Structures are given as C-alpha cells and as structure tokens.
Amino acid sequence: MSIRIEALKVKSVKAPKAKSGSSFDFLNKEISFSGNSLKDKQKEEYYSNLGMLLSSGIDMRSALKIICDEKTRKKEKEIFNALFEDMIKGMNLSDSMRSSGHFSDYECYSVGIGEETGRLNEVLHEIAKYFSNRIKQKRQLVNTFTYPTIVIVTALLVVIFMMNFIVPMFMDIFKRFSGELPALTQMVMDISQAFNRNFLIYLLVIIAIVSILFSLRKREFFRKYGSKLVMKIPVVGTLVIKTYLVRYCHTMALLLSAKIPLLRAIRLMGKMISYHPFEQAMAQFEVDIMHGKTLYQSMAKFSLFDSKMKSLTKVGEEINQLDKIYTSLSKQYEEELQHQIGILNSLLEPILIIFxxxxVALILVAMYLPMFQMSNSFV
Incomplete structure (x- = not known):
C-alpha cells in the first residue's frame, strides 16, 4: 500500500479554532501553533532532541524520559511527564500530544503520519526545522523594527521635553520685548502652549484610541480592513505579505512531504494562519478543491500570490511534485525577505536620524530667530 493511502488512514482530529489575530500581529503570532504553555523555542528543542534521540536508537519511552528529566521549569516538566506516562499506558505519541492540549492539530497530525508511515524521525526533524525558521524570521522582523521604534520614541521624548521646558523659557524672554515675532516662532510657541494646556487631554485621547483598537482587533471588519491598510503601506506591506508567503510555502511543503492529502493540508493551513487575507484564501482554496478545481485555479483569484507562485503551483500539480516546488519557493522567498529587510535597515537609519x-533644528531655529532679529536691529 502506498504511503499516501497509509496517510489517509490516520484519523482526523478536531482542533480548537485558532484565535483571530489583528492585522498588526505579524511580529508576534502570525501562525498559531496552539500551546499556551510551550513557546516556539521550547517546541523546537523538543522536536529536535526527540528526533536526535530516536535516530540514535533510543526507544520512545526512554527518549521522553530523558527529555522530561532535563526540564527544570515546573509547567514544562509536567507536560512532558504526562507524555511519558501516556506512553507507559500504551498510547502512541500523536494521541498523547493531542490529549495534552498543548500541541496543535498540525503537529499531532504530522506526528501521526510519521508513526503510521515509519517516517517519525524525518517528521520530527522537519517540524523542528520549521520552528527554528519561524524563530529566525521573527527575530529578523523584531530587529528590523526595534531601531526605528527606539528612534521614534526618543524623538517624541525630546520634542515633549523641548515643548514643556525649552520653548517656555524662550517665551518668558520674548515677553520682555515688544515687537512682532517671526511666523515660525509664533507657530512653535502656539503649539507649545496648546500642548502644555491640553497635555492630559491628548494623553487620554491616545489611550482611548489604543484601547479601542485593542478591543476591536479580533472583530471581523477590523481585521479585514486593517489587513488591507497594512498591505498598502509601502515596504511594510511587502514585508508582511512576503513573511506569510514564506510560511505558507514552508508549511505546505512540510504537510505535503508527509503525504498529507492536499485538501487536508489546506484545512490545516486555514486553522493555523491568523492573517485575514490568507484566511480568506485558504477558505476559498478548500471550497474550490472540493468542487474539483485545482489549487492553481483557485490561487489565480487572489492577488496575494504573485505570478511566480501561481505558475510554479500549476507546474507542481501537473508533475505531482508540489511539495518540492513549495520547498524551493520557501527558500527563494526567505532570501528575498532577508534582502528586503537588509535594504530597509540600511535606509531607515539615515532617514530617521536626518528626520x-x-x-529638533526647526524648533531651535524658531527660538533663535527673534534673537537674530533683535541683534540686527542694534547694528
């Protein structure tokens, strides 16, 4: 019996619905692998260590016991100890992981496929590789936006300080002299006065806006239009889409290489992804495939996927090598993403510093202009 037919024997599982994320969550939880207790790094270590131990000839029970014994955190130790005890009771690993509630449908299903087909070591290494890549991508994006965030926050603090302390000092000096102030100076002074008088109001408005956005982040309409807005932002929109394309290709490659049927793989992707445009695409893929259309025909409806993705998807379906096509695409998109992040970093630093x-120079010039005028009047 072929591996594909064996894969179909694995019973389906019912996973909890993935949490709906906001359009601005791509730095944190773009793809949810469920696991309120286990973080990506912990899962990467678990799959990597388990695969290594099994590859060295250690049986499953002993491998889980070793992994459990090396854990120092109480919650982590409890999770892996439960897996070990389930193995003693005769449960297989995928059922034990599923019953624990700390592993996603994708993980449980993939491990189940590995157990059924005798490719568990390979599946474990691939899942570990996925989490490793995901951690790497997240760090790259965080590093990209950390510097601009620090610069912007610093600039805001400097402006607040100048408006609250420096400008009022100059205002006291200017009051002693008669005469009309330059337009730029008057504008900065008016802004400073308004800022000082209404600072609390401005602060409350900002807090209210942030609170409203936070409360609406899971609403369907907010996620829909927020996602569209993010994708229209120059550079940022491209990075967001490219990040999801990398993860889509890599995850689909893992699922299909494990001989998971295409329709089932699409359903798993729909549960794991939490970015609205891709959720909509996965839902449409599922409907179209059930009605006899190819993945390429369904993908052609969406502008999210570029012509390269669509063309190679068509080729992959025709030659029945979709998993290899997606593996190659994943590497290509990841290289493009890293290149774009590098360009963004090199451009942001000088632009933000100049800005x-x-x-700051504008405020200082505005304050010194009257002094220049007064000094010229005495010449």
Missing part, C-alpha cells in the same frame, strides 16, 4: 535632526 529627527531636522525636527
């Missing part, structure tokens, strides 16, 4: 410098 902050010009803004």
């Amino acid at each position: 902050v410098g010009l803004f």
